[in-house]
Amino acid sequence: MTAAGGGAPLLGLGAQRLAWPDRRLEPGVVWVDPALGTIVDVVRPGHGPAGTRPEDVPGRLVDLGNRTVAPGFVDVHVHGGDGHQTNGDSPAEVEEALARIARFHARHGTTALLATAVSDSPERLAATVAGIAQAVGAPRAGAARVLGGNLEGPFISPARAGAQDPAWIRPPDRAELSGLLEAGRGTIRVMTLAPELEGAAALIADCVAAGVTVSLGHSDADFDTARAAFDAGASHVTHLFDAMAPFHHRRPGLVAAALLERRATLELICDLHHLHPGAIALAHRAAPGRIVLMTDAIAAAGMPDGPFRLGALDVELEGTRVVLASDRSTLAGSVLTMERAVRHAVERAGIPLAEALCAASAVPTLLAAPGGEGTGRGGARSGVLEPGAPADLVVLDPDLDVAATIVAGNVVFQRDELLG
Numbered sequence: 082m083t084a085a086g087g088g089a090p091l092l093g094l095g096a097q098r099l100a101w102p103d104r105r106l107e108p109g110v111v112w113v114d115p116a117l118g119t120i121v122d123v124v125r126p127g128h129g130p131a132g133t134r135p136e137d138v139p140g141r142l143v144d145l146g147n148r149t150v151a152p153g154f155v156d157v158h159v160h161g162g163d164g165h166q167t168n169g170d171s172p173a174e175v176e177e178a179l180a181r182i183a184r185f186h187a188r189h190g191t192t193a194l195l196a197t198a199v200s201d202s203p204e205r206l207a208a209t210v211a212g213i214a215q216a217v218g219a220p221r222a223g224a225a226r227v228l229g230g231n232l233e234g235p236f237i238s239p240a241r242a243g244a245q246d247p248a249w250i251r252p253p254d255r256a257e258l259s260g261l262l263e264a265g266r267g268t269i270r271v272m273t274l275a276p277e278l279e280g281a282a283a284l285i286a287d288c289v290a291a292g293v294t295v296s297l298g299h300s301d302a303d304f305d306t307a308r309a310a311f312d313a314g315a316s317h318v319t320h321l322f323d324a325m326a327p328f329h330h331r332r333p334g335l336v337a338a339a340l341l342e343r344r345a346t347l348e349l350i351c352d353l354h355h356l357h358p359g360a361i362a363l364a365h366r367a368a369p370g371r372i373v374l375m376t377d378a379i380a381a382a383g384m385p386d387g388p389f390r391l392g393a394l395d396v397e398l399e400g401t402r403v404v405l406a407s408d409r410s411t412l413a414g415s416v417l418t419m420e421r422a423v424r425h426a427v428e429r430a431g432i433p434l435a436e437a438l439c440a441a442s443a444v445p446t447l448l449a450a451p452g453g454e455g456t457g458r459g460g461a462r463s464g465v466l467e468p469g470a471p472a473d474l475v476v477l478d479p480d481l482d483v484a485a486t487i488v489a490g491n492v493v494f495q496r497d498e499l500l501g
Contacts, residue, residue, distance in 0.1 A: 089115040091140030092490070092500070094476065095126060100151035100442075102465045104435040110135075110142065111150055113472040118489030120470045143500055145476060148484060149434070152442035152464050153192025153473035154419035155449050157271065157373060158231055158319070158348055160197050160391065161380035162186055167196045168209050168392050175212020176219070183216075183224035185383050186376075188494045189418035190483040192473035193226045193463075195270055195449055199392040200234030200249040203257060210264045217268045223493045225486075226473075228449045229270035232261065233319060236284060237299035238275040243324040244405055244413035245299065246394050253280035255287060262291050269293050271448055273319045275300035276310035289314035294448055296348075299324045300335055307338035311345060317448060320377060321347045321364055323355050323412075340367040346444060348373045351425040352417040354402050361430035365440075372440040373448070374422045379403060379414035424481040476500075 092113045099109035101123070112121040112130045122130035129138040160167050163185035165178035179196050186194060196216065198209045213230040234245055236253045253274065262269060272288055273296045274281055288295045297310055298319025303326075318339040326334040339347055347368055351361055355377075365372055376382070381389040381398040388406065389396050395406035396413040405411045419441055426437040446464030463471050472490035475483060476499070485495040492500050 091121060091130070091138055093129070093135065093138065093140060093142035094145060094150050094474070095142055096145040096148045096150045096476070098149040099123065100149065100435060100438045100466060102467050104439060106149070106435045111466050111474065112138070112140070113474070113487070113490045115472070115490035118472055118491070120466060120468055120472050122468050123466045145484075145499070147479055149477040150466070151438045151475050151477065152466055153225075153475045153486060153488065154190045154423075154441045155228075155445040155464060156186060156191045156194040156376050156378075156419055157445045157448045158197050158233070158375035159186065159191075159194050159378050160199065160414055162378050162382035164380055164384050164389075166380040166390060166392075167198050167213070168201050168205060169212060170205060171208050172212035172215055175209050176215045179213065179216040179227055180221050180224060183221060183227055186378070186418065187223060187225040187486050187488065188483065190420045190475040190477070190486055191225045191418075192475065192486060192488045193228050193446075193449055195229050195231040196227055197231040197233055200237065200245045201392050202249055206232075206235065207260060207264045210261050210269065214264070214266045214268045224488070225493075226488060229268040230265055231271040231273075232269060233273045234299065236274040236278065236281065238278065238301050240301050241275070241299045241324045241326075243299060244391055244394060244396065244411055246392050249392070253278055253284045255280070255283055258284055258287055262293070267292075271296050271317065273298040275302065276315065277302040277306050281310070282313060285310060285313045285315055297335060297339070301326050302335045302338075304333045304335075304338050307335040308342070311338065311342045316345050317373075318345055318347045320350050320355065320375075322360055323350065340364065343371070346371050346373050346448065348375050349426075350375065350377045350415055350417065351422040351430070352377075352401065352415045353425055353429065354412060355415065358425070358429040358431075361426060362432070365426075365430065365432050365436070369436075370439075371444065373445045374419065374426060374437065374441040375445065376417040376419060376422060377415045378417055381414075382416040382418065384416075420475075420477065420481055420483050427481070
């Protein structure tokens with residue numbers, strides 16, 4: 082007997098904790114159709130799809146015991162991993178690098194990602210965007226799906242460059258934006274810009290019209306400027322607290338505007354270098370349901386200590402901390418992976434596991450798949466466990482290590498032959 086799609090039998094994953102769509106963590110079974118790549122049903126223990134008995138289901142049930150089954154992680158801000166980065170000289174180079182990056186992060190529970198570029202020369206940035214477009218939708222064994230691109234620059238503030246090359250930070254340019262959108266062929270999902278720059282308002286309008294999420298970041302914007310940008314259509318914030326003016330009670334700036342703006346989602350880098358656990362907890366308390374966990378991972382992720390590149394800049398990995406080679410006081414991305422972001426949020430910042438999982442899947446999916454792209458059959462949402470949704474899943478051990486990753490119903494990573 083086979084699944085409805087005529088291919089492999091159904092696969093049932095039973096565990097003590099399922100991340101139900103209403104954010105409960107309770108026992109259950111999620112039934113997957115590997116042929117269609119979708120979730121068939123999510124049921125109580127001892128039940129098959131649509132109320133049948135497990136023994137009557139055309140497939141097999143795996144008892145995962147004291148583990149958690151959750152929607153796969155969606156990393157909307159990732160520059161690299163496994164020695165490779167998104168920025169490149171040619172579309173072919175970028176596409177090849179993204180295959181390695183996507184395989185690396187799949188081993189850490191990521192089932193989908195936005196390939197993120199930093200500020201670069203116009204030629205390299207156009208080549209990078211074209212390479213991302215080629216990687217979108219390309220099936221790759223053992224890899225997370227590349228859903229699109231995230232441009233972190235080049236239209237950002239030189240005063241808040243962070244680890245971006247000042248040589249390639251430039252004023253807003255509508256013609257260059259138009260060229261990048263054309264090269265991306267509809268795959269650019271997010272663009273970071275500084276709203277205080279002259280010409281930024283026109284770029285916000287152009288991005289919104291093109292269906293690109295505008296993210297505020299690498300910015301010295303004051304409170305009123307940030308509020309005006311949100312009113313104009315900006316709806317996301319790049320790594321809240323980092324690369325922006327710090328909060329001051331007389332100059333609250335972008336930080337306060339972001340925390341107060343209920344239409345905006347907010348990224349947090351939970352590597353414990355960029356943010357103190359107290360800042361993570363504060364953001365979660367102030368913006369419930371709007372937090373996005375991401376990695377900001379660069380090529381050094383998964384690699385031993387040593388020199389690497391972020392865009393055209395030299396950086397150094399020292400343990401779990403990455404810094405500019407020219408200024409070791411400046412953090413330069415991270416080597417974070419998504420399961421560690423979740424673990425830090427839970428264990429160090431006190432965020433409930435169900436909410437941390439939501440911040441790593443359902444909330445970022447709204448950015449990665451705007452307008453419904455990537456949804457399952459019948460319009461079912463991505464990033465949740467519900468019938469018809471894409472079967473993108475992560476299985477977590479009690480200590481929140483990744484035991485298995487499933488993309489579109491297919492096992493792309495598993496430890497110790499957990500799923501056979």
